[in-house]
Amino acid sequence: MKQYRQSEKFKSTSRRYQYSKIGKIVAEKNRRNTVLKRGGITLEEYNQMFAKQNGCCAICGKHQSELKNRLAIDHNHETGEIRGLLCTSCNITLGWLEKIEKIDFVARVKTYRKI
The missing domain is CATH 3.40.1800.10 (His-Me finger endonucleases)
Structure with missing residues (x-):
């Protein structure tokens, strides 16, 4: 698993996902949950x-x-x-x-x- 995550294929796929519409939606959802969980607001x-x-x-x-x-x-x-x-x-x-x-x-x- 570690080798795969260090591979260029994984990194490029990860970058594409991160900058995709779905990736941005998931990142926003995670941010909301983190603020609520850690800060209570x-x-x-x-x-x-x-x-x-x-x-x-x-x-x-x-x-x-x-x-x-x-x-x-x-x-x-x-x-x-x-x-x-x-x-x-x-x-x-x-x-x-x-x-x-x-x-x-x-x-x-x-x-x-x-x-």
Whole structure:
């Protein structure tokens, strides 16, 4: 199976399918399902948020066209409330900062520095 997927025949067939009408319909359906499954919102709601933010990350302001990945749906993990769309860097940093707040990082650093 692996050899076949690496063959030029498979790659050309895959490209033709990807750019065909059916391939585009399937890709759109998969995108809708992914947004709903991962973010808990519909693709239409995602697109409304995207337009409201002018296609930019809610924190750093980088436009989608400058990014490698799509803007991620940011939500509060305790309440499930959707907060906005973030680039990967801001989303990871925000998650890290929220985790630090929970362990009272500043107090631990002060204790450590006294040692």
